[in-house]
Amino acid sequence: MSPSKINPAIAIQELLQQNPAHDNDDRLRESTDALRTIAEASKQAAEEKDPAQADAAEWKGKFEQPDKISGGKHDVVHCESAQNLDDQNDSKNQTNEHGMGSNEVLSRGESDSAHRAIQNQMTEKVLFELTWSSKGNDIVSCEMGNIKTAGRTSEQITLTWKSEPQTVLIITKPNSTPVLDLCEDIVSWLYMHKKKIYVEPRVQEELLSISSSFKFVKIWQDDLQKKVDLLITLGGDGTVLWAASLFQGPVPPLVSFSLGSLGFMTPFSRDGYKKQLESIIKCPTRITLRHRLQCQIVGDSAEEENATAKTIFVLNEVTIDRGQSPYLTNLKCYCDGEYVTSVQGDGLILSTTSGSTAYSLAAGGSMVHPQVPGILMTPICPHSLSFRPLILPEHVTIGVEVPAGSRSSAWLSFDGKGRKELKTGDQLICSMAPWPVPTVCLNGSTRDFMCSILEGLNWNLRKTQSSDAPPQPQP
Numbered sequence: 001m002s003p004s005k006i007n008p009a010i011a012i013q014e015l016l017q018q019n020p021a022h023d024n025d026d027r028l029r030e031s032t033d034a035l036r037t038i039a040e041a042s043k044q045a046a047e048e049k050d051p052a053q054a055d056a057a058e059w060k061g062k063f064e065q066p067d068k069i070s071g072g073k074h075d076v077v078h079c080e081s082a083q084n085l086d087d088q089n090d091s092k093n094q095t096n097e098h099g100m101g102s103n104e105v106l107s108r109g110e111s112d113s114a115h116r117a118i119q120n121q122m123t124e125k126v127l128f129e130l131t132w133s134s135k136g137n138d139i140v141s142c143e144m145g146n147i148k149t150a151g152r153t154s155e156q157i158t159l160t161w162k163s164e165p166q167t168v169l170i171i172t173k174p175n176s177t178p179v180l181d182l183c184e185d186i187v188s189w190l191y192m193h194k195k196k197i198y199v200e201p202r203v204q205e206e207l208l209s210i211s212s213s214f215k216f217v218k219i220w221q222d223d224l225q226k227k228v229d230l231l232i233t234l235g236g237d238g239t240v241l242w243a244a245s246l247f248q249g250p251v252p253p254l255v256s257f258s259l260g261s262l263g264f265m266t267p268f269s270r271d272g273y274k275k276q277l278e279s280i281i282k283c284p285t286r287i288t289l290r291h292r293l294q295c296q297i298v299g300d301s302a303e304e305e306n307a308t309a310k311t312i313f314v315l316n317e318v319t320i321d322r323g324q325s326p327y328l329t330n331l332k333c334y335c336d337g338e339y340v341t342s343v344q345g346d347g348l349i350l351s352t353t354s355g356s357t358a359y360s361l362a363a364g365g366s367m368v369h370p371q372v373p374g375i376l377m378t379p380i381c382p383h384s385l386s387f388r389p390l391i392l393p394e395h396v397t398i399g400v401e402v403p404a405g406s407r408s409s410a411w412l413s414f415d416g417k418g419r420k421e422l423k424t425g426d427q428l429i430c431s432m433a434p435w436p437v438p439t440v441c442l443n444g445s446t447r448d449f450m451c452s453i454l455e456g457l458n459w460n461l462r463k464t465q466s467s468d469a470p471p472q473p474q475p
Ligand SMILES: NC(=O)c1ccc[n+]([C@@H]2O[C@H](COP(=O)([O-])OP(=O)(O)OC[C@H]3O[C@@H](n4cnc5c(N)ncnc54)[C@H](O)[C@@H]3O)[C@@H](O)[C@H]2O)c1
Pocket: 236, 237, 238, 239, 241, 260, 262, 263, 264, 265, 316, 317, 354, 355, 356, 357, 358, 359, 360, 362, 414, 415, 416
């Protein structure tokens, strides 16, 4: 018997009777289905009354659903929200110059089915809720056709574990004694707290060379991605980029300890690591969802080389430059399939907002708070006086092509690594990825960001003028 479409309360009752929950995930999926049924029922009932009420009911249904799932007051984002990701992908079905939808391009190879497969594997992890609240209000409402934003989408996000994280992966910068020292301390502390600990093979060797008692530390392998509850990095920003690159899908919450010189994405220091980890593991914690870009190379020569073109995720940026060529790059740029401009210069950076303080900044791009969902398009030494950097909205798909007749090919690099040639006629397709990197904040997303630009870059540092100003001439 199908669930009732008319009475929401009966619909829920029927669904729960038909499908007793087996575990948390099943229960959540059923709840989501039930709530979708409620939204439809409310809409249907409202349509019979009045079209304006129908709109209101639909919107209300959309924005009230997450509250009802969790029983929480203002939850907007849930870690298990697979439907959102699908919707997000569907909405990107636009056509580019090759006559392909952007989603279609990105799903060539394995990306789309891989996305689904990864979503289906998420059951082994400790679950948590994400709270996205704005002073007690929903992010957006629409009553009687009046659209109102009650809060900002860049509001602080909070992560609350449903039970303590159990499996921890520690990634460390190589060749550093202070890093190894801290790694030893953190591993011992986590072991005392009965956590399963994984490290890279190099680190296991280093720990065993210190003491054979470290044999409880296990070796990380790629197929363990779905088991990691918490990711810890010890190093600089490069180590955060490295750790994120190990997760070509969903990324667990990441705590980064600063042992480098700059540390824009590494707010924690080694002093007081025990208190900090204790608090992160046990209490609600503030996070920044750092968006990533998904990149794919398409075109005849790319296909010849690699029949299943892989999607590459970047946390900072993808760079298209002239490599060793002495010539200017000539790059045709497309936005949602429409030609917009050509870059003639040293190249182009497509950056996330997290990457806005890295290479893009050095090339003249603006600094953007990492929680702002945008894509930066920053030229490198353009041979034109008017090519100012752009920040585009998160939903666009950008294509960059080396056109036929160019003097040379171009070169790609992903977060400063993995150089690949972009041959004449090939296109790089780039859009916002569905899997951000959730980095744990020390003092909240905005304070951490302001601290990093003030301390890391000495932003707007200037001696204050003295008060003894010369007298102004009378008008
Ligand atoms: N001219 C430049 O500024 C330039 C040139 C090449 C690469 N890079 C950056 O280096 C990154 C790779 O970093 P790496 O550590 O592996 O290489 P790396 O060891 O060469 O260090 C590059 C520097 O960039 C800093 N950095 C990295 N990500 C940052 C971010 N999001 N905000 C502020 N600073 C950041 C690092 O702390 C480091 O000091 C690339 O993603 C690129 O953004 C910058």
